Amino acid sequence: MRPPSRSARAATTRISDVRNRVPRKPAVSAPRAAGSQIPDAEAALIAGLRAGEADSRERLVRLYGGRMLAVIRRIVQSEDDAQDCLQEAFLQAFDKVEGFEGRAALGTWLHRIAVNAALMHLRGRQRRREDPIEDLLPQFDGDGRRVTGPGPELPPVEALHEQQENVALVRRAVARLPESYRIVLLLRDIEEYTTDETATELDLTPGAVKVRLHRARSALKTLIERLLEENRAP
Amino acid sequence: MSRRRSDSRSLMGGMMRIMSLGLGCREMEARIPDYLEGRLSGSQRARFLLHLAICRVCRRYLAAYRRAVALARAALRDAGDEALPDALVRKILAPRGRDAP
Numbered sequence: 001m002r003p004p005s006r007s008a009r010a011a012t013t014r015i016s017d018v019r020n021r022v023p024r025k026p027a028v029s030a031p032r033a034a035g036s037q038i039p040d041a042e043a044a045l046i047a048g049l050r051a052g053e054a055d056s057r058e059r060l061v062r063l064y065g066g067r068m069l070a071v072i073r074r075i076v077q078s079e080d081d082a083q084d085c086l087q088e089a090f091l092q093a094f095d096k097v098e099g100f101e102g103r104a105a106l107g108t109w110l111h112r113i114a115v116n117a118a119l120m121h122l123r124g125r126q127r128r129r130e131d132p133i134e135d136l137l138p139q140f141d142g143d144g145r146r147v148t149g150p151g152p153e154l155p156p157v158e159a160l161h162e163q164q165e166n167v168a169l170v171r172r173a174v175a176r177l178p179e180s181y182r183i184v185l186l187l188r189d190i191e192e193y194t195t196d197e198t199a200t201e202l203d204l205t206p207g208a209v210k211v212r213l214h215r216a217r218s219a220l221k222t223l224i225e226r227l228l229e230e231n232r233a234p
Numbered sequence: 235m236s237r238r239r240s241d242s243r244s245l246m247g248g249m250m251r252i253m254s255l256g257l258g259c260r261e262m263e264a265r266i267p268d269y270l271e272g273r274l275s276g277s278q279r280a281r282f283l284l285h286l287a288i289c290r291v292c293r294r295y296l297a298a299y300r301r302a303v304a305l306a307r308a309a310l311r312d313a314g315d316e317a318l319p320d321a322l323v324r325k326i327l328a329p330r331g332r333d334a335p
Contacts, residue, residue, distance in 0.1 A: 054327070058323065061318065061323050062318065062323060065326070074310055087325060087326045090326050138263055138295065143258070144258035144260035145259050145291075146259035146291045146292060148295070151298065154298055154305060156301075157304040157305055160308045167309045170310075174306055189303055190306065190311060213267065221298050221299050224302050225298070
């Protein structure tokens with residue numbers, strides 16, 4: 001599921017009950033672009049959902065479920081847990097559709113619910129001890145000069161999908177990031193949350209989000225290089 | 235031999251630092267996020283770019299850093315969008331909690 005654009009996400013209706021499970025700061029909710037209206041098909045679906053129609057619920061699940069599951073899988077790495085989160089996300093959506101004001105597209109609203117369900121799952125889980133990230137970060141000598149040697153060249157982005165093993169390699173590298181860094185990288189670089197939105201979601205300061213994002217990106221570069229080297233080793 | 239090489243690197247590092255008005259690799263590293271977000275002031279940006287111009291190691295590093303982020307976006311964003319299996323659709327739609335009979 002391609003994340004909604006920042007402007008579209010900014011217009012996302014707040015789902016207060018979803019957020020109320022964890023104390024949060026209020027987020028900005030901007031109106032949908034002036035003059036834009038809910039498309040007819042979407043309005044009919046929302047009306048059916050509000051009326052509790054089973055057909056409308058099934059339609060919503062079939063229309064958006066695949067994309068929502070992809071979003072959740074990026075955050076929650078176990079398939080069983082991801083499916084549980086998806087179920088939870090739809091329960092939230094069915095419950096809260098009454099309050100959906102149409103200030104953002106339905107897909108944007110559901111994307112946010114899916115991310116929240118996945119994050120709530122991680123919060124509710126017993127916290128695992130993380131490997132330190134320092135080994136994956138650049139090293140400097142006593143004079144402040146970078147001492148990390150050049151790693152193998154990373155594959156060009158344009159050709160990534162021509163070699164599926166490289167797609168799998170990059171996904172493996174992301175999965176190997178320590179969780180507190182992986183989540184920041186996912187929210188900022190993949191789901192396109194702003195620094196402030198990410199900070200709100202994770203109960204961090206914006207400064208801490210920036211530091212974690214930079215470290216996560218540096219570590220990701222190292223992990224991709226190491227996996228490329230492993231693959232090239234005879 | 236290695237001592238001479240070390241002295242030479244140290245001298246080179248000092249010259250590079252002077253040429254980039256005091257910005258070393260470590261300082262450059264710390265400024266990458268602000269550089270990428272366009273938050274450096276004019277003089278900070280000029281020093282950052284000057285360091286990049288004279289330091290091939292940092293130049294390569296920054297290029298790989300940016301490519302790693304772009305690769306992650308390309309590899310992860312295209313994932314999914316497939317239809318849900320019927321069994322999962324039924325599980326989601328099954329009555330639960332207060333809706334259960």
